[in-house]
Amino acid sequence: MTPPGKTRPAKKAPRPAAAAPPKPSAGKPLRPRRLPRQSRATATVEAILEAAACILETGGFDAYTTNAIAERAGASIGSLYQYFPNKAALTQALIAREDAALLRELGKLLEYPKGIGLLHELVRVAVAQQLRRPLLARLLDAEEARLPPSDETERLHALLAELFQRSLGPALLALEPRLPQDLFAIIRGMVDTAGEMGERDDQALAVRTERAVFGYLASFKVPLR
Amino acid sequence: MTPPGKTRPAKKAPRPAAAAPPKPSAGKPLRPRRLPRQSRATATVEAILEAAACILETGGFDAYTTNAIAERAGASIGSLYQYFPNKAALTQALIAREDAALLRELGKLLEYPKGIGLLHELVRVAVAQQLRRPLLARLLDAEEARLPPSDETERLHALLAELFQRSLGPALLALEPRLPQDLFAIIRGMVDTAGEMGERDDQALAVRTERAVFGYLASFKVPLR
DNA sequence: CAAATTTATGAGCAAATACTCACATCAACT
DNA sequence: AGTTGATGTGAGTATTTGCTCATAAATTTG
Structure with a gap:
């Protein structure tokens, strides 16, 4: 995930639709992608996301092709494009999925009492999350840095800011x-x-x-509460 | 660059040559790529490397195509393939180029006296290097992690080990x-x-x-020399 | 049951991509 | 000048890639 703060602009427009004779019936200029409503549909979506993650972390961006992803997921390429309008959307969904997982874990810490113990927990959660799939995490981090921030990302930043505030108090944050x-x-x-x-x-x-974290904090010579 | 330590295996074989009728003259199965001998040749190679770096850091792996790189470099695609047998070789050359720059800067520190002052210098050099082109550095780091280690990488690891040894002494290193x-x-x-x-x-x-660095060190409660 | 809706399929298309090769141009030497 | 080898070129090729669409199967609804 991206560190708390601002982000960078996007980069490339999707390829325009192939030149084709106008359809006789369709009035909608761009068919909205389907949302999964049945359980098998959500299963397909999850299989696709998992396949994408798997391919990305084992084969890198070179192997990260939509056809390969669909095949690995045991779904057809058509199914993939029913839930993701294009490849970039798939990648964003992957990022959102990892962000959501972290968001869930960090959210539990809101019930923790304020103070430095909270920071210990924060470290443990972050370590566990990033260590689960380290290669994937790195690649997604790099990609996320070049994408417009998603809702998940923004919520994550807000939550992190809140948790740091609760752990450290305003004095230290004002100092640095x-x-x-x-x-x-x-x-x-x-x-x-x-x-x-x-x-x-x-x-x-x-x-x-x-x-490392507490060593850095200690260097400020400010008593932690 | 990769952290000091072991590395990971490669991934994909290059595409085999297109099926073609056997050439009448050529006896060599694979033409060795040319090394630049004239100054304009080295200029071309550098232009290509710089273009590759530029495209990678602004457009990511999606935009990182050989044709685009050649165009940005102001060279023809044929020239690119005269110096790099394939795309992967270009990427490796890019990595080697960044590693070589860091290697050069770090090498100067060998003349520095042993002790903790050396670590200060080490931090400054590393910061300067990585901050020069942060996005490029990150992408190359991620890619380097999935490639077999180059000579530059290995030398870099050895040098880093030596510098840390000189900065910290054996006691701390034995401890952690x-x-x-x-x-x-x-x-x-x-x-x-x-x-x-x-x-x-x-x-x-x-x-x-x-x-951060010295805070971490201080947490070991061992006097630094 | 049938009608309606959601889900899945995969052949296939236009564009892009990695890469080759026959040829043109340039530089260095005699 | 002429010869030789290094350098540069870019149209072209085989393949891959992102993506569409007509159609079929499964599921829900009436």
Whole structure:
């Protein structure tokens, strides 16, 4: 996911529809894509998303083609395009899916009491999330940075800001406004790198990540509450 | 660049040559690609590499096509394929180019006296390098993680290990073998994220990155020399 | 049951892509 | 000047890619 803050513009327009003789019946200029209403439809959508994630993390962007995704999902290419208007939308849905998972986990922390203990929990959640599929997380992060922010992304930023506020209090944040960004960066850097190196021990990694996070905080010589 | 440590396997075979009638003269099964010998040739190669970097960082992997790269470089597609046997080789050359630049800068630090001052310099060099083209750095990092390690990469790892050894001494490293990896991860995470957020002030970022690095070190409660 | 709606299929199309090759141009040398 | 090899060119080729659409199957509804 993207760090809390602003984002960047999009890049490329989708390919225009192929030149074809006008249809006799259709009045709608652009058919709205279908939303899954039956259970098998949502199953198809999930299979497609999972296949996309799988292909991306094992084969990179080169292997990330719509036909390959549909095949891996055990669905037809037509089914894919019934739920995603184009390839970019699929990628965005993938990002939204990962964001939503993190959002869910972080949301639980809102019931946690304020204070520094909250930050410990925050680290653990972030580590666990990013370590689940490290390669996928990295690729999606890079892609997310070049896309307009989705609803999920925005909500995530807001939640993170709130949680940092509750963990650190306003004093520290006034002292260093970029503190959330930096803590986030430290966590992401540590976990991405660990994942890249094949590390799989959440516990050990979480301990070291906390060291880094709290070491950075301690450098401000401000008492944590 | 990749963090110091092991790497991952490659992925895809290049497309086989098009089915064609056997050439009358050629005895060599695969023509070796040309090395630039005249100055204009090296200029072409550099233009192609720069164009590739430019396209990758502004358009992502979608826009990263050989034809587009050649056009942006002001060269013909034929010229591109005279110096790079295929697209993957171009990407590897791009990575090697960035690694070489970092290698050059870090190499200078070998003349620096041992001790903690060296780590300060190391941070500054790494920050400057990664902040020069943050988006490009991130994309290449991600790609490098999925490629077999090049010579440049290996030399870079060796040099980094040596510099960390000189900065920290053996005691700390024995205490936490993953220290180099972690420090590297913190630096990369901070700088990548800052670049993603549009931060451009090397100085301020270097200060915060040092806080993070030395904060992590301080958490070990071992006196630094 | 039938009618209506949702879901799934996959051959196939236009465009794009990686890459080749026969040829033109340039530079260095005698 | 002429020879030689390095360099540059870009139309063209086989393949791939994103995506459509006519049609069929499954499910829900009346």
